[in-house]
Amino acid sequence: DIQMTQSPSTLSAFLGDRVTITCRASRSVSSSLAWYQLKPGRPPKLLIYKASNLYPGVPARFSGSGSGTEFTLTISSLQPDDFATYYCQQFNTYSLTFGGGTKVEIK
């Protein structure tokens, strides 16, 4: 299976900060990567698909980049609604696998 490793596991930031989360794959997944936001009591919310495509309705402050084995999710200006846990997920190869998550906390 392809292992997905996210860093950092926890991130503390101020409102308005630019935040970057990294996701590394144990082998190339091309651009077959999605990003989700997870909040307590709610199902995951799709933010980005195919590495860099913003899902309709997701605020433009979210962006994704990368290909192969290294990917990033960037929040350009952190807003109160953005405090959550973020997961990357590869869909290049079965078993589909997620990263371990990055919790974004208020500083």
Next chain:
Amino acid sequence: EMQLVASGGGLVQPGESLRLSCAASGLTFSDFWMTWVRQTPGKGLEWVADIDRDGNAKYLDSVKGRFTISRDNGKSSMYLQMTSLTAEDTAIYYCARGGFTSSWWWVYWGQGTLVTVSS
């Protein structure tokens, strides 16, 4: 409006079985692949199983032989039969709608149903 409602979770003892259901509405269910994803305290999100429109399935290695995914297009429902449950299966189980030809990322999710395996 499309809706997925997961149900069937509960508290069971190790070694026991449980059947989860996912009822879909607001879509032509037979057109779509469907997926189960779980959220565990230790591992975060984990893909569990997929089923295509014809009923062909794929599974996470750790559940192969213990879990069976199925669907009833006439009832617009998907199921996950879980047997030989262990504490590592404790999780919130979400159903999710895939696409017409694959289930690679998921926009539409059910609300989740909690499975607790404990003696």
